[in-house]
Amino acid sequence: MIREQPTVVSLDGDVDFASRKGVREKLLGAVGPGRPLLLVDLSGCGAVDSEGLAALLSVAQAIHERGGVMKFCSPSPFVERLFHVTRLGLVFEVHRDRRTALESF
Amino acid sequence: MIREQPTVVSLDGDVDFASRKGVREKLLGAVGPGRPLLLVDLSGCGAVDSEGLAALLSVAQAIHERGGVMKFCSPSPFVERLFHVTRLGLVFEVHRDRRTALESF
Amino acid sequence: MSPFDPRRGSARVWVPASAAFLSPLRIFLERSLEAWLGEALVRSATEELLVAVQEAVTNVIRHAYRNGPGIVEVALDLEERGEEAEVCVRDTGRPFDPASVEPPDFAHPTPGGYGLHVMRCFADRCEFGRDGRTNWVRLTRRVRAASEIRAETT
Amino acid sequence: MSPFDPRRGSARVWVPASAAFLSPLRIFLERSLEAWLGEALVRSATEELLVAVQEAVTNVIRHAYRNGPGIVEVALDLEERGEEAEVCVRDTGRPFDPASVEPPDFAHPTPGGYGLHVMRCFADRCEFGRDGRTNWVRLTRRVRAASEIRAETT
Ligand SMILES: Nc1ncnc2c1ncn2[C@@H]1O[C@H](COP(=O)(O)OP(=O)(O)O)[C@@H](O)[C@H]1O
Ligand SMILES: Nc1ncnc2c1ncn2[C@@H]1O[C@H](COP(=O)(O)OP(=O)(O)O)[C@@H](O)[C@H]1O
Numbered sequence: 001m002i003r004e005q006p007t008v009v010s011l012d013g014d015v016d017f018a019s020r021k022g023v024r025e026k027l028l029g030a031v032g033p034g035r036p037l038l039l040v041d042l043s044g045c046g047a048v049d050s051e052g053l054a055a056l057l058s059v060a061q062a063i064h065e066r067g068g069v070m071k072f073c074s075p076s077p078f079v080e081r082l083f084h085v086t087r088l089g090l091v092f093e094v095h096r097d098r099r100t101a102l103e104s105f
Numbered sequence: 106m107i108r109e110q111p112t113v114v115s116l117d118g119d120v121d122f123a124s125r126k127g128v129r130e131k132l133l134g135a136v137g138p139g140r141p142l143l144l145v146d147l148s149g150c151g152a153v154d155s156e157g158l159a160a161l162l163s164v165a166q167a168i169h170e171r172g173g174v175m176k177f178c179s180p181s182p183f184v185e186r187l188f189h190v191t192r193l194g195l196v197f198e199v200h201r202d203r204r205t206a207l208e209s210f
Numbered sequence: 211m212s213p214f215d216p217r218r219g220s221a222r223v224w225v226p227a228s229a230a231f232l233s234p235l236r237i238f239l240e241r242s243l244e245a246w247l248g249e250a251l252v253r254s255a256t257e258e259l260l261v262a263v264q265e266a267v268t269n270v271i272r273h274a275y276r277n278g279p280g281i282v283e284v285a286l287d288l289e290e291r292g293e294e295a296e297v298c299v300r301d302t303g304r305p306f307d308p309a310s311v312e313p314p315d316f317a318h319p320t321p322g323g324y325g326l327h328v329m330r331c332f333a334d335r336c337e338f339g340r341d342g343r344t345n346w347v348r349l350t351r352r353v354r355a356a357s358e359i360r361a362e363t364t
Numbered sequence: 365m366s367p368f369d370p371r372r373g374s375a376r377v378w379v380p381a382s383a384a385f386l387s388p389l390r391i392f393l394e395r396s397l398e399a400w401l402g403e404a405l406v407r408s409a410t411e412e413l414l415v416a417v418q419e420a421v422t423n424v425i426r427h428a429y430r431n432g433p434g435i436v437e438v439a440l441d442l443e444e445r446g447e448e449a450e451v452c453v454r455d456t457g458r459p460f461d462p463a464s465v466e467p468p469d470f471a472h473p474t475p476g477g478y479g480l481h482v483m484r485c486f487a488d489r490c491e492f493g494r495d496g497r498t499n500w501v502r503l504t505r506r507v508r509a510a511s512e513i514r515a516e517t518t
Contacts (some may be wrong), residue, residue, distance in 0.1 A: 017268040018229035047236060049264050050324035058321040078257045085331040086324045087316040122422040123383035152390060154418050155478035163475040183411045190485040191478045192470040221385065223392070224376040226442075231375070234395035238377070241388035288380070 006037035006071070006105050008098070012044040015052030023052065027059045027070075036068030039101050043074035053088055060092065069093075073101035111142035111176070111210050113203070117149040120157030128157065132164045132175075141173030144206050148179035158193055165197065174198075178206035220287050227271045227280035227301070235267065236260055239286055243295060243353060246288045250355045258332035259295060259351040265325040266299040266347045274303025274345060293354045294334070300346045308338045374441050381425045381434035381455070389421065390414055393440055397449060397507060400442045404509045412486035413449060413505040419479040420453040420501045428457025428499060447508045448488070454500045462492045 009030045015023050031038050040056070042048075060070045073095040075083065083089035095101035114135045120128050136143050145161070147153075165175045178200040180188065188194035200206035221242045225231035239260060243251055263284065270282050280303055287296040314323050330336050333349040340346070375396045379385035393414055397405055417438065424436050434457055441450040468477050484490050487503040494500070 014233065016232065016264065017271075018232045047233070047261070047264070049261050049268065050328045051268060051322070053324065054321035057319060061321070078254065078261075081258070082261070082328070085328060086314070086319075088319060090316075091319050119387065121386065121418065122425075123386045152387070152415070152418070154415050154422065155482045156422060156476075158478065159475035162473060166475070183408065183415075186412070187415070187482070190482060191468070191473075193473060195470075196473050220378075221380070221388070222378040224374075225396070226375070228399075230399035231396065234375070234392050234399055237395055238388050238392035241391055242379070242385065245382075245384035245388055 004037055004105055006039040006069075006102070007031050008039045008041060008102075010041040010044055012046075014046040014048070015042075015056070016047050016049040017051035020051050020055035023055050024059055027056075028062065031063065031068070036063045036066055036070075037105060038063060038068065038070040039098070039105070040070065040072050041074050041098055042072055042076070042079055043098075045076075045079070048079050048082055050082075050086065053082065053086055057088065057091070069105070071095065071101055071104065073098045109142055109210055111144040111174075111207070112136050113144045113146060113207075115146040115149055117151075119151040119153070120147075120161070121152050121154040122156035125156050125160035128160050129164055132161075133167065136168065136173070141168045141171055141175075142210060143168060143173065143175040144203070144210070145175065145177050146179050146203055147177055147181070147184055148203075150181075150184070153184050153187060155187075155191065158187065158191055162193065162196070174210070176200065176206055176209065178203045220285060222283065222285040224281050224283050227275045227278075227282050227303075229268075229271060231282075232264055232267060235284060236264060239263065239284070239297065242286055242288070247354055252353050252355050255351055255353045259297065259349065259353060262329045262332040262336070262349050262351070263297050263299065265329045266349065269325050270299060270301040270303060270345075274301045274306065276303075293352050293356075294350050295353045296348060296350045298346055298348045300344050302343050303345065305340055305345060306338070374439060376437065376439045378435050378437050381429045381432075381436050381457075383422075383425060385436075386418055386421060389438060390418060393417065393438070393451065396440055396442070401508055406507050406509050409505055409507045413451065413503065413507060416483045416486040416490070416503050416505070417451050417453065419483045420503065423479050424453060424455040424457060424499075428455045428460065430457075447506050447510075448504050449507045450502060450504045452500055452502045454498050456497050457499065459494055459499060460492075 007030050009027055011023065013019055063070045071093040074097055075094060083094060095104060112135050114132055116128065118124055132143065168175045176198040179202055180199060188199060200209060223235060223238060225235055243256055267282055271277065280301060283300040285298045308326060311326055314327050333351050335350040337348045377389060377392060379389055397410055421436055425431065434455060437454040439452045462480060465480055468481050487505050489504040491502045
């Protein structure tokens with residue numbers, strides 16, 4: 001079986017109200033034409049707030065509309081709590097580390 | 106000729122009004138009994154202000170009174186400018202890098 | 211804006227209502243809490259308080275001032291014997307009744323609408339009010355490690 | 365304290381007169397200048413302005429309030445078309461005449477006495493005054509890269 005290879009993007013700055021446009025552009029710009037497969041590595045990101053999560057959700061929805069898949073890996077404990085209280089951890093597929101996430105595609 | 110080996114201390118936090126007591130203690134605590142030879146590496150230090158320089162001068166004077174020598178190395182361009190405007194660059198022996206400083210003892 | 215209270219142990223900031231000032235504000239509050247509590251500061255609680263504050267400030271920028279000009283005041287209360295930090299966010303934009311806002315529809319997630327919910331989850335207390343022409347949100351959160359409290363009161 | 369000027373593009377902070385707040389203050393000013401000027405901010409000029417401000421605040425803590433309780437106000441003026449940053453430090457401690465202070469004796473260095481000299485060297489302008497019961501120091505420094513200024517005015 002040949003496994004499809006997702007595009008991996010590491011978010012390294014803040015993911016919040018101030019940076020939401022740049023985050024959207026970075027993620028949507030990273031996937032090529034065709035069916036997008038995207039893995040977002042959160043290990044290095046700075047401050048995250050609900051507007052940042054909203055930007056991630058809007059990207060996930062755009063990718064889903066194109067028949068693609070977007071997953072996450074390596075959230076900090078704080079980002080895990082934010083996924084938890086917003087219930088977005090139930091909507092997004094979030095993996096503990098990058099290896100596990102890559103194997104899931 | 107056997108060269109004397111100075112104690113080398115790297116200052117990594119701020120060297121300012123807030124930290125001046127800790128800086129004094131760290132430097133004076135690092136030299137043993139006898140004639141103190143001290144090299145202070147400034148490459149990693151944070152904010153420096155005139156109160157920080159005053160603390161360094163007071164340590165240099167204490168070491169001088171005990172017949173010892175205190176030198177500096179690796180100041181940032183900003184710290185060099187601070188040495189320059191206070192003329193303390195004329196009082197302290199400041200070397201560009203650690204190797205040159207060690208060879209000067 | 212409320213008159214200035216010169217009590218020792220409180221820090222206050224005014225910034226333009228602009229997303230560019232979220233980062234200066236957040237780091238100022240974080241460093242002030244560190245200055246105040248040092249090793250006793252609980253990091254995880256601080257992260258949650260700071261994001262709750264950021265949600266409040268973002269709402270002021272987007273909704274109270276509708277992305278137009280305005281000033282946001284943020285006051286951090288540093289009561290010396292307290293175990294809690296209290297952050298009050300004030301604006302002079304349009305009034306707002308939080309009771310009129312529906313909670314998020316978790317079954318149908320939309321990009322947005324989580325701000326008030328995050329504030330309520332991450333603060334121990336979250337109160338809203340209006341004095342004269344000033345709106346305020348007061349967020350309270352215990353941020354000091356319990357062992358420190360005990361050591362001080364015995 | 366002077367009345368608040370609600371003009372857009374200025375940031376203001378009040379902190380307790382304590383050395384612990386030098387770091388929150390410095391990083392707030394630095395991040396605010398970054399928020400304002402971005403890539404056009406000249407790092408070396410900013411470092412010098414920020415240490416000049418720190419000297420002023422340290423003098424307020426040590427001399428104006430004699431290490432006792434008090435509030436320090438720091439206002440950063442962010443004029444949108446200006447090439448300069450202006451920082452005003454205010455206190456309500458004892459009055460002070462900078463003209464009465466001797467310059468440092470460079471031939472006989474002592475641990476201390478360099479603060480005013482550093483302020484004057486590292487700011488483009490350094491003015492002192494008193495309004496009512498408030499002392500102020502205003503430090504001005506060009507911090508925007510020249511190419512940016514030209515690009516804007518042509
Ligand atoms: N400070 C405020 N001033 C005015 N209206 C507000 C304020 N905060 C929130 N609101 C209103 O409450 C709604 C929900 O806010 P929130 O939960 O933060 O989600 P979002 O801001 O993403 O819509 C907003 O859409 C807005 O209509
Ligand atoms: N804000 C102030 N309020 C009162 N006196 C001051 C103030 N700033 C400076 N001074 C006086 O001026 C002197 C010189 O100040 P400075 O050059 O900063 O060096 P230092 O603070 O190390 O003595 C101080 O010793 C003090 O007497």
